[in-house]
Amino acid sequence: MNYDFSEKEFSFFIELHQLLAKYAEGKKLDDCDLAGSENNLRQATAMLAGTPYLKLAIEPVDGFNGLLTLTGAWEVLASISPSLYISVETSARIFGRIISAWGDDVQKKKWLPEILSGKVIGAVGLSEESLNIDNAPLATLGVLNGDKVEISGRKQYVVNGPMADWFAVVGNMGDKPAIFMVEKGNPGLIIGARSATIGYGGAAISPLELKNCVIPAANVLFPADAKSMTATLRLWENQILMGASLGLMKTAFESARTYAKTHKTGGKPIIAFQEIGFKLSEMLTLFQTSQLFAYRTAWTSEKDPKEAESLTLCAKVFCTESAEQVACEAMKILGGAGYLSGNAVEQAFRCAKYGQIAGTSTEIARVKIGDTALGLRN
Amino acid sequence: MDFAFTKEQLMFKKEIIRFAKKEIVPRVQEHDLHKQFDFESFRKLGEFGILGLHFPEELGGGGADVITTVMAGEALGEAGVDGGLTLAYGAHTFLCSDTIYSHGTPEQRKKYIPKLASGEWIGCMGLTEPNAGSDVASMTTTAEKKGDKYVLNGSKIFITNGPIADVAVVYAKTQPEKKHAGISAFIVEKDTPGYKSGANLIKMGVSTSQTSELFFNNCEIPASHLLGKEGDGFNMSLQTVEWDRSALLAPFVGAATFMLTRCVEYAKTREQFGRTIGQFQAVKRKIANIRIFGEAARNLVYRIAWCKDQKKPLNHLEAAVAKLFVGDWSLGPSNDAVVLHGGYGYCHEYDMERIFRDSRLAPIGGGTSDIQKMIISKLI
Numbered sequence: 001m002n003y004d005f006s007e008k009e010f011s012f013f014i015e016l017h018q019l020l021a022k023y024a025e026g027k028k029l030d031d032c033d034l035a036g037s038e039n040n041l042r043q044a045t046a047m048l049a050g051t052p053y054l055k056l057a058i059e060p061v062d063g064f065n066g067l068l069t070l071t072g073a074w075e076v077l078a079s080i081s082p083s084l085y086i087s088v089e090t091s092a093r094i095f096g097r098i099i100s101a102w103g104d105d106v107q108k109k110k111w112l113p114e115i116l117s118g119k120v121i122g123a124v125g126l127s128e129e130s131l132n133i134d135n136a137p138l139a140t141l142g143v144l145n146g147d148k149v150e151i152s153g154r155k156q157y158v159v160n161g162p163m164a165d166w167f168a169v170v171g172n173m174g175d176k177p178a179i180f181m182v183e184k185g186n187p188g189l190i191i192g193a194r195s196a197t198i199g200y201g202g203a204a205i206s207p208l209e210l211k212n213c214v215i216p217a218a219n220v221l222f223p224a225d226a227k228s229m230t231a232t233l234r235l236w237e238n239q240i241l242m243g244a245s246l247g248l249m250k251t252a253f254e255s256a257r258t259y260a261k262t263h264k265t266g267g268k269p270i271i272a273f274q275e276i277g278f279k280l281s282e283m284l285t286l287f288q289t290s291q292l293f294a295y296r297t298a299w300t301s302e303k304d305p306k307e308a309e310s311l312t313l314c315a316k317v318f319c320t321e322s323a324e325q326v327a328c329e330a331m332k333i334l335g336g337a338g339y340l341s342g343n344a345v346e347q348a349f350r351c352a353k354y355g356q357i358a359g360t361s362t363e364i365a366r367v368k369i370g371d372t373a374l375g376l377r378n
Numbered sequence: 379m380d381f382a383f384t385k386e387q388l389m390f391k392k393e394i395i396r397f398a399k400k401e402i403v404p405r406v407q408e409h410d411l412h413k414q415f416d417f418e419s420f421r422k423l424g425e426f427g428i429l430g431l432h433f434p435e436e437l438g439g440g441g442a443d444v445i446t447t448v449m450a451g452e453a454l455g456e457a458g459v460d461g462g463l464t465l466a467y468g469a470h471t472f473l474c475s476d477t478i479y480s481h482g483t484p485e486q487r488k489k490y491i492p493k494l495a496s497g498e499w500i501g502c503m504g505l506t507e508p509n510a511g512s513d514v515a516s517m518t519t520t521a522e523k524k525g526d527k528y529v530l531n532g533s534k535i536f537i538t539n540g541p542i543a544d545v546a547v548v549y550a551k552t553q554p555e556k557k558h559a560g561i562s563a564f565i566v567e568k569d570t571p572g573y574k575s576g577a578n579l580i581k582m583g584v585s586t587s588q589t590s591e592l593f594f595n596n597c598e599i600p601a602s603h604l605l606g607k608e609g610d611g612f613n614m615s616l617q618t619v620e621w622d623r624s625a626l627l628a629p630f631v632g633a634a635t636f637m638l639t640r641c642v643e644y645a646k647t648r649e650q651f652g653r654t655i656g657q658f659q660a661v662k663r664k665i666a667n668i669r670i671f672g673e674a675a676r677n678l679v680y681r682i683a684w685c686k687d688q689k690k691p692l693n694h695l696e697a698a699v700a701k702l703f704v705g706d707w708s709l710g711p712s713n714d715a716v717v718l719h720g721g722y723g724y725c726h727e728y729d730m731e732r733i734f735r736d737s738r739l740a741p742i743g744g745g746t747s748d749i750q751k752m753i754i755s756k757l758i
């Protein structure tokens with residue numbers, strides 16, 4: 001047993017923080033127009049490519065612990081900018097892991113170096129109107145025609161949709177699950193307008209439509225089976241949402257703590273009042289408990305993936321609900337200043353809600369955790 | 379980071395669960411109902427080696443590390459041992475015996491630890507007073523040095539094992555004008571003239587543990603019964619916090635697993651509206667909440683244990699976080715476990731109401747949740 005990150009991991013987190021904090025200086029990373037979002041994402045991804053960050057949990061990195069180290073690093077990036085985090089992670093981690101898990105050698109060679117060097121931005125189209133609990137069949141279909149595949153379908157809420165170079169579109173081909181790699185500008189790929197969201201204002205999210213969209217057959221990936229494909233994609237999504245929650249809690253807690261120590265009423269810093277000091281204690285308790293929960297889940301994912309499935313859902317529910325609670329309490333500590341638009345706590349509050357909706361929603365997660373305990377699913 | 383238990387630890391946990399289910403659990407309900415201490419179970423805990431697990435073998439202990447010791451507490455909770463017996467074990471082993479072991483002279487250790495580790499003697503610890511609970515430093519029990527004796531005067535309250543203890547670790551002021559620095563710790567034996575315990579206090583939970591006042595009326599003890607040096611008492615009481623936040627919390631973590639198992643069994647068999655209640659999402663939600671709480675709490679408790687094994691100084695912030703979480707966040711899941719069982723959950727026979735009552739001690743004993751928040755808000 002060991003409850004500490006290694007020296008090497010700690011140094012990496014500190015360096016990452018310094019790098020990103022410097023990059024973020026004077027920038028509005030979480031509230032920008034499409035051009036700004038794209039510019040930030042490309043710059044930040046290229047910069048991160050100079051560190052081990054993008055490779056973690058995709059390729060082995062000497063002295064690091066894959067997903068476990070990554071979870072610590074996630075907290076750093078998500079605390080600097082949740083929007084940048086969700087955009088980078090969708091591209092590097094979800095898109096990247098799709099290639100590394102299910103691509104053949106040629107496909108890996110084609111996309112992985114580009115993604116891991118930050119030269120290419122990826123997006124993933126999974127969600128469909130009918131797909132919510134993961135056994136619903138996907139309506140996106142590919143039809144083989146010689147050495148081409150023609151795809152049709154609709155995807156909703158695609159992060160990086162308006163700015164990605166490549167799209168991994170999840171669907172079926174015949175009776176097999178398939179992932180169609182579609183390049184920006186491919187005829188028949190219709191990218192909807194950027195959606196307005198309450199949080200993650202620096203990320204670009206849009207719907208997609210594929211209408212008689214023809215791609216080379218060589219650009220189709222075939223994961224083993226549909227059930228495990230969707231479950232794996234959801235698992236990755238849930239892990240990323242946990243990481244986001246840690247970053248949001250860090251931002252909200254630290255901002256509130258600083259404010260409570262410096263803002264005075266009646267001649268006293270407000271932390272001296274139990275209503276405030278005790279609130280901070282509860283927030284820290286949720287934050288620390290979430291951190292350990294996320295770390296143990298990441299560790300379990302590497303040691304015992306089967307056991308990790310249900311544990312990840314438990315941790316995802318806990319971390320994302322805690323993030324909302326911590327951000328909500330932080331806002332109250334900041335008082336009127338917290339309610340003004342544009343401060344970090346208000347932004348964390350708006351972003352936090354997403355964690356419970358996206359990935360496996362907290363409702364569906366609880367149903368699944370219950371099912372696992374009851375032996376209704378393995 | 380590495381969250382793995384060793385093979386030996388996991389095997390030992392299984393053994394304890396098997397032992398507890400066979401030897402202790404069958405008597406839990408009856409003792410809880412009658413609010414009686416289960417001497418036989420306590421003796422069996424001694425025989426199995428649990429009461430002295432972490433003490434060296436030459437003192438009758440098992441030489442176990444902290445993680446294994448904490449795991450024993452979790453295993454008892456998981457097997458379905460009641461919170462009263464696990465509290466009695468905790469107060470005995472960690473608040474009393476370990477204080478003697480950690481701060482006693484070789485003679486004191488030799489005299490007390492083997493008897494306490496075997497369960498031949500029962501120990502208790504007296505810190506809290508009727509007017510000094512959270513504010514420990516305001517205690518008024520005094521110990522006045524007279525020649526080669528100390529004379530104790532005052533009283534203690536809410537003392538676990540008070541009515542049945544053979545030996546007590548008692549905190550008293552040797553310098554009443556001072557606050558924390560005036561507190562010293564003493565060993566007091568059962569039949570010492572001037573020392574008596576009150577009647578068992580009737581409590582809402584942890585009912586099989588016996589709790590009482592301790593009275594000291596010109597109680598003379600040999601000066602050799604001082605633990606450590608005069609004025610060291612408060613720091614000694616702080617040291618027990620390491621055990622309090624790990625080994626004493628562990629049974630609550632185990633109890634969450636016990637509740638989960640029982641709720642699952644019930645939800646699979648109880649039928650309403652033509653199907654088992656486990657098929658209703660509202661029931662699954664309760665099961666999920668219990669699991670989530672148990673998994674979250676476990677990490678916090680073992681973090682304290684691991685740090686102690688590494689000989690790291692106690693991180694008071696992390697310790698307070700663990701105590702606060704187990705104390706305050708256990709209310710929801712233990713309530714869920716009762717409600718999931720419907721009317722049966724409200725009845726003694728189904729164990730859930732007992733766990734609910736027992737778990738309500740978690741935010742009070744050993745420093746209330748408010749005190750944990752006070753500590754955290756000072757340290758941040």
Ligand SMILES: Cc1cc2nc3c(=O)[nH]c(=O)nc-3n(C[C@H](O)[C@H](O)[C@H](O)COP(=O)(O)OP(=O)(O)OC[C@H]3O[C@@H](n4cnc5c(N)ncnc54)[C@H](O)[C@@H]3O)c2cc1C
Pocket residue numbers: 090124125126127128129131132133156157158159160197200205354357358359360361362363364367659
């Ligand atoms: C900002 C944002 C970014 C996103 N990014 C991406 C992306 O990049 N790629 C992608 O593929 N997807 C993405 N998503 C989609 C996201 O994963 C879905 O929104 C999510 O899975 C929920 O689906 P839904 O919105 O259709 O809600 P629904 O599934 O319709 O759920 C509505 C409500 O009903 C509950 N519910 C539904 N079914 C059940 C049931 N069986 N039992 C109990 N309760 C139930 C839900 O918990 C929820 O409360 C994103 C979403 C958002 C908001």
Ligand SMILES: Cc1cc2nc3c(=O)[nH]c(=O)nc-3n(C[C@H](O)[C@H](O)[C@H](O)COP(=O)(O)OP(=O)(O)OC[C@H]3O[C@@H](n4cnc5c(N)ncnc54)[C@H](O)[C@@H]3O)c2cc1C
Pocket residue numbers: 274469473503504505506508510511512513535536537538539581584589739742743744745746747748749752
């Ligand atoms: C079953 C049981 C077993 C016990 N076993 C032992 C034992 O073996 N040995 C022993 O020494 N003690 C024992 N205790 C005592 C226990 O440690 C105390 O009850 C506990 O520390 C609280 O003290 P108190 O009861 O005097 O409450 P008080 O300190 O009077 O507190 C009353 C309320 O005021 C709140 N409060 C107090 N101060 C503050 C503050 N500064 N800010 C905000 N809120 C505050 C508390 O949180 C609580 O809600 C036991 C108690 C119980 C119930």
